[in-house]
Amino acid sequence: MTDTSDEKFRLEVRSWLDAHLVGEFAALRGLGGPGRDHQAHEERLAWNRLLAEHGWTGLGWPTEYGGRGLSIAQQVIFHEEYARSDAPATVNHLGEQLLGPTLIAFGTPEQKERFLPTILSVEELWCQGYSEPGAGSDLASVSTRARLDGDEWVVDGQKIWTSMAHLSDWIFVLARTEAGSSRQAGLSFLLVPLDQPGIEVRPIEQLTGGSEFNEVFFTGARTSADLVVGEVGDGWKVAMALLGFERGVSTLGQQVGFQRELGDLVSVATGNGAADDPLVASRLERLRIELEVMRVNALRSLGSPAAGAESIAKLVWANWHQRLGELAMDVLGPSGLLLEPDADRWQRLFLFSRADTIYGGSDEIQKNILAERVLGLPREPKGSPSAQEARA
Known part of the structure; x- marks a missing residue:
């Protein structure tokens, strides 16, 4: 039986979109998304902030953090209606859908107070610093390092395939903070401001003509010592939890x-x-x-x-x-x-x-995960990157 409250909510979403995807915003229909995130960024940012003003961000976040606290069914309804209206792709998916829930789960009260409101209002945009030239699918082999220097972390290394880094304000970074550590051990999850002398962002031109992916170089980049999410050295747990929200x-x-x-x-x-x-x-x-x-x-x-x-x-x-x-x-x-x-x-x-x-x-990693964790099949030989990642 159909829940009448859910159907009422569906009509609310549909009516709001019909009323607001007009004028300058009507021209944004269908823009953005994978392979097209370079399209009309500033205009889509304005649209995303309009969504925020009317309470259409943080739909599943708890109300105590400024969210709507909607049920899973209502969140599904919103995303279905949003897609059916051909509304433009939002510009802060990584902040709202990934980092926000991660901060709610693992962040300190100070981190939540500092970052959650600006994620909801789309005032600050975020990107993800996971993959590296030698650690794409094998994420546990990241080599970007961070060391404490007084009350700041000093970050050195390189990230790649960083979506929209050239248009973001902050980046969440998986970095090795324990010298001599390897694999999942000794990693920490850091929040790093992008607008500083120690960071260089280089867009990567794609076959499609866009440049939504970037290389990000850290050379003595700094961030506050209290901007580590979760415990120092426990970054793998936080990073994997974030991917679960994806x-x-x-x-x-x-x-x-x-x-x-x-x-x-x-x-x-x-x-x-x-x-x-x-x-x-x-x-x-x-x-x-x-x-x-x-x-x-x-x-x-x-x-x-x-x-x-x-x-x-x-x-x-x-x-x-x-x-x-x-x-x-x-x-x-x-x-x-x-x-x-x-x-x-x-x-x-x-x-x-x-x-x-x-x-x-990658497909190879997903198949290894299913084979080893679900079907209980023998693990691949230790040398293969896909086997290493499947164990992570």
Whole structure:
């Protein structure tokens, strides 16, 4: 039976979006998101701050920290309606969806008081300092170091693939704070301001033409000694907890976005005659069925999380999205090979989706996690990076 309060909330969300995605904000529909985060950043920032003014940030945060304290069902409803309205991607996902819940769980009262309000109001933007040139999938081998110098941490090292660092104010950094330590031991989770002489941010130009990823170099960068989240040396626990927040209710909104992409591709295939090919028609229908199965599994996982559910979900949606991009190129035919002057929507989808099975934990890592932690199969030989990460 449908909960009438949830349906009332759905109408509230839909009505608000209809009333506010107008005028200058109407032009932002569909902008932003993976592979397109460079689009209309300042305009999307203004939109995100409007959301904050009307109480549409921190939906699942406890009310004592300024959040709405909404149920999981209501959070799902918001993300579904947000995606259906084609509203632009928000600009502070890492702050609101990842760091905020992490500070609520592990932060000191002072850290919560300092940072949670500016995350909610979208006054300060955050990025994530995890991956390094030699520690991408094997996150436990990070070599960025931090040492105490009086009342400050001094940070030296390099991070890479740092989304939106060039437009962020702060970065949360996994750094090695215990000399001689290795793997998960001796790591700490630090909050570091980006606007300082000891930090250099270098954007990385992508095949899609954007530069949302960056290299971040730390050379004697400093942050206050009290800006370590959790205990010193216990950063691995905090970092893994943060990643657990990454795949939450917003995945349902992601799937609504996938549904729109698939529907639009069906329209293209129908318009140019590609859908008359039985093989193309079959592939389109298969993607539709798989997407519905994804939705059912996502809802089931939210209600009763099972071991390995996050890894299964990542494997499924990443490979589904890649197949969508591949099919888009087949639907476009020879015109899909032309870049004039920039990649169009479908070309960007195809190119960026090649990374879907790598970032956020590669396919190999997800399969190792499922094999070892869920199925109880023997571990891979110690030498392989994927085996090391699966043990982390």
